[in-house]
Amino acid sequence: MFKEISLFSKRQFFQKKDNSIRRFLLSPLLLIPLSLVIISSFLIKSVQRDFLVSDSLSHLLTGLFGYFVAFFISYIPIDRLRRYVIPFYCFSLISLSLIYFFGISVSGAQRWLSLGIFSFQPSEVSKLSTILTLALVLDRKIILKVNDLVLPCLIVIIPWLLIFFQPDLGTSLVLIVLTFVMLYWSQMPIEWILILVLCIVTAILSFFSGHFLILWIPFIGYLAYRSSQKKFIFSSLAISLHLLMAKLTPILWQFGLKEYQKDRLILFLDPGRDPLGGGYHLLQSKIAIGSGGFWGNGLLRGKLTYLQFIPEQHTDFIFSAVGEELGFIGCTLILFLFFLLIWQLIKIAKNARTDFESLIVIGVASTFLFQIIINLFMTIGLGPVTGIPLPFMSYGRTSLVINFISIGLALSIFKRSRSLRNP
Numbered sequence: 001m002f003k004e005i006s007l008f009s010k011r012q013f014f015q016k017k018d019n020s021i022r023r024f025l026l027s028p029l030l031l032i033p034l035s036l037v038i039i040s041s042f043l044i045k046s047v048q049r050d051f052l053v054s055d056s057l058s059h060l061l062t063g064l065f066g067y068f069v070a071f072f073i074s075y076i077p078i079d080r081l082r083r084y085v086i087p088f089y090c091f092s093l094i095s096l097s098l099i100y101f102f103g104i105s106v107s108g109a110q111r112w113l114s115l116g117i118f119s120f121q122p123s124e125v126s127k128l129s130t131i132l133t134l135a136l137v138l139d140r141k142i143i144l145k146v147n148d149l150v151l152p153c154l155i156v157i158i159p160w161l162l163i164f165f166q167p168d169l170g171t172s173l174v175l176i177v178l179t180f181v182m183l184y185w186s187q188m189p190i191e192w193i194l195i196l197v198l199c200i201v202t203a204i205l206s207f208f209s210g211h212f213l214i215l216w217i218p219f220i221g222y223l224a225y226r227s228s229q230k231k232f233i234f235s236s237l238a239i240s241l242h243l244l245m246a247k248l249t250p251i252l253w254q255f256g257l258k259e260y261q262k263d264r265l266i267l268f269l270d271p272g273r274d275p276l277g278g279g280y281h282l283l284q285s286k287i288a289i290g291s292g293g294f295w296g297n298g299l300l301r302g303k304l305t306y307l308q309f310i311p312e313q314h315t316d317f318i319f320s321a322v323g324e325e326l327g328f329i330g331c332t333l334i335l336f337l338f339f340l341l342i343w344q345l346i347k348i349a350k351n352a353r354t355d356f357e358s359l360i361v362i363g364v365a366s367t368f369l370f371q372i373i374i375n376l377f378m379t380i381g382l383g384p385v386t387g388i389p390l391p392f393m394s395y396g397r398t399s400l401v402i403n404f405i406s407i408g409l410a411l412s413i414f415k416r417s418r419s420l421r422n423p
Contacts, residue, residue, distance in 0.1 A: 029348075029411050030070060032341045033404065036334070036392040037063030043321040044314045044395055046300045055314055055395045062397045066404025073408030074415060078357050081409075085132045089155075092129035095122035096162040103166075111166050121398040123171040126159045128402050130175055131363035134182050139356040143188035146228075146237060152183065167258055170388035173374070174367055181366035182359055185349070191227030195220060195238050199245045206246035207253065217242055284310045285379045289323030289331075296327025314395045316387055319379040334393075338372050348414045357413040364406040 037060065045056035095113060099122060104112040112119045133155050143149060156179045164172040184193050198220060205212045217239055224238035225231045253262070288304040291297070302324035304310060310317050322330050345365035352358035368391050375390040377383035389396055391403050 027411060028340065029344050029407055029414070030067060032337050032344075033070075033392045033407055034063060034067050036337060037067075037400070039322075039334070040318060040393040040395075042299055043318055043325065043393075046302060046325060047314045047318075047321055058397065059395050059400070062400050063392070063404075066401045069401065070404040070408030070411065073405060074411035076412055077416065078360070078409065078412055081132075082136065082356070085129075085136050089129045089133040092122060092126040093158060093162070096126055096159060098122075099162075099166060111168055118397075121396070123163045123166070123168050124396070124398040124402045126163065127171065127174060127178070127367055128406055130156060130159055131178060131182070131360060131367070131406075134179065135356050135359035135363060138182060138186040138359055139354070141186065143183060143186060143192070146234060149183075149192075152179070168387070169257070170374075170386040173386065174370055174388065177370045178363050178366045182363050185359060185362045186355070189227055191223060195224055195227075195241075199242060202242045202245045203249040206249045213246055217246075282378075282381045282385065285317050285320040286381045288320040289380060292324040292327040292330075294328045296323075296325050296330055299325050301325060316375070316385070316389060316394060317379055318390055318393045318395070319376060322393075323379075335376075338368075338391075342369050342372075345410055348410055348417065351417045352413050353417050357416070361410045361413055364410055367406075368403075 041056045041060040041063070044059055048055060098113060099111065102113060104114055104119060111123060112121055134152055137151055137155060141148065143152075156175055160172050160175050163175065180193055180197060184190065202213070202216065202220075205216055220242050221235045221239045225235040228234035284304060288302065288310060291304065292302070302321060304320075304324060310320055313321055319331075319334070322334055326333075342365055345361055345368070349358045349361040349365060352361060371388050371391050374383060374386060374388045375394070378385055378388070389399055392400065
């Protein structure tokens with residue numbers, strides 16, 4: 001009798017284990033990215049035609065590999081990973097530094113390291129390492145004093161400089177945005193976030209019309225004066241920061257950016273000014289999306305895609321293939337899947353057990369959301385070409401694996417928060 005009870009309890013245990021594995025393999029947090037990878041694989045095949053020699057098969061296999069990596073990571077408690085965060089961050093800095101000596105240069109940018117049988121992009125790794133390290137520093141720490149910002153800013157500035165001068169403008173922008181969002185999530189005063197974000201306005205004004213700075217800089221000082229207890233000190237620091245930004249902008253523009261990057265930042269306002277040069281991508285991308293109409297031309301039937309009118313369409317401009325071949329319906333479906341993914345991540349961040357876990361997930365969510373918005377704006381002509389990929393859809397093995405690792409971390413946090421609510 002006791003033996004029967006023992007066998008019955010073992011069967012129950014393994015049945016629960018099987019149900020748990022099946023449930024998480026079919027979790028929306030894993031299925032949505034996998035669906036995007038599968039859709040994108042067909043689109044890449046459409047761009048490059050030959051399935052066996054194109055990047056389509058590589059994208060699909062990398063996505064499947066990332067799917068199972070994410071599933072495996074979801075079973076690792078996040079607390080066990082805390083001790084590896086700093087070594088991981090140091091590894092990312094070392095790999096970013098090695099690019100300047102041993103990096104592979106493609107299209108004027110030195111961003112890849114070769115390890116013989118494969119190459120990887122350290123800047124993609126640095127996004128995740130920065131999120132984890134910032135979360136570790138901001139854990140249970142409320143930003144109330146200016147001194148509290150020194151360490152978080154230092155953590156971001158080092159990889160930002162190494163990435164910006166590769167040059168990789170897109171990833172450097174991603175680091176800035178995820179930092180702002182994570183600082184806000186750690187209850188930093190919104191006025192402080194605003195003062196930092198308005199540095200972008202200061203940079204634009206100093207570039208296009210420096211005379212407006214006479215009124216703009218005092219406004220920044222007034223905003224800082226109202227948002228801190230040490231009014232004069234904080235106001236002086238804010239004014240100094242914006243004056244420094246105004247002085248550095250011309251220098252960064254002159255020496256930090258390549259000519260093609262300068263063209264990209266300006267020509268999106270009027271791509272027709274150079275239709276065969278810097279504005280070519282934007283014009284052809286808008287034509288492709290518009291030609292898809294409501295229903296699209298069908299997979300493998302996009303004329304601009306087939307004739308390869310859009311350079312690098314399988315990477316940065318994959319959404320133009322969505323518009324041409326799947327039409328408005330296909331674009332809406334892709335946007336809906338992205339919306340569900342971001343919504344799930346924000347829910348997990350809100351319900352996480354610890355600040356450390358919550359900050360990790362909101363960092364991942366902000367990274368995905370910013371990349372989605374900028375990439376879509378870029379392909380429809382509402383923003384400059386920055387080289388920011390569309391998560392899970394743009395071809396890029398390093399970014400795809402890192403994205404799935406990020407999903408695995410979020411799923412691990414979700415499992416622990418759910419077990420806390422339902423012990």
